[in-house]
């Protein structure tokens with residue numbers, strides 16, 4: 203793939219996986235427009251990577267569209283859109299599946315799902331016409347659940363479904379869609395919940411996730427996983443759903459014992 207002079211927008215680019223993807227694209231010649239709630243972080247990343255950055259809340263559709271328009275004016279038509287900003291809230295302190303407050307559920311829905319919808323609403327057709335690449339960073343939690351974080355699990359499952367809709371609807375017109383589903387990655391997002399299920403297969407560096415994603419661009423592979431056991435677990439869930447639920451209950455019991463009464 204020739205990235206030279208291509209324009210890439212990366213959300214959640216001030217930190218972790220988004221920053222690593224922005225760096226990997228820039229290292230291959232792309233110009234980066236970096237978006238994050240963390241304004242100084244986004245500006246620093248954008249300026250260091252041959253483009254610009256801004257403090258934008260991706261859940262604010264009007265602000266996001268203003269940024270997209272500014273990126274196209276300053277750098278050119280967008281070739282890569284990486285919808286990567288994401289949050290989790292946990293079910294604590296009670297750890298019931300419905301315990302997280304409504305505000306936490308709404309925030310997860312807005313960031314983990316609607317931010318991708320807003321970007322696609324504005325860009326899917328024009329990007330398809332120039333064979334653009336649209337990435338939704340979901341999570342292995344969207345495929346296999348995340349014990350102790352029902353809002354994260356439910357909204358990441360919705361993010362997977364939205365990425366599927368994008369690929370099915372706009373793929374024939376030329377849009378190349380990828381759904382990125384990592385397990386544990388060593389970023390600020392997992393600080394304080396290291397003992398959770400997401401870390402059972404080990405934490406990898408964000409740069410490894412970026413390299414895997416760019417290889418998937420070459421291979422035109424829709425589902426991008428980062429840990430060898432993720433596809434196996436998804437296959438097992440698909441073929442023996444009840445056994446999978448039983449296994450997850452057992453895993454939850456083990457995590458609660460290991461984490462002094464908490465599942466993470």
Ligand SMILES: NC(=O)c1ccc[n+]([C@@H]2O[C@H](COP(=O)([O-])OP(=O)(O)OC[C@H]3O[C@@H](n4cnc5c(N)ncnc54)[C@H](O)[C@@H]3O)[C@@H](O)[C@H]2O)c1
Pocket residue numbers: 213214215216217218219220237238239240258259260261286287288289313339340341342343383384385386387388389390391392400
């Ligand atoms: N770290 C992991 O183990 C892991 C595993 C699977 C999926 N993910 C997903 O990867 C993505 C990146 O997470 P990360 O691990 O790099 O975490 P991170 O916390 O390092 O980065 C997330 C970034 O998103 C930004 N952000 C949050 N809400 C925003 C908003 N409303 N508008 C703009 N920016 C916002 C944050 O400021 C932060 O810089 C997320 O979607 C996350 O759910 C992470």
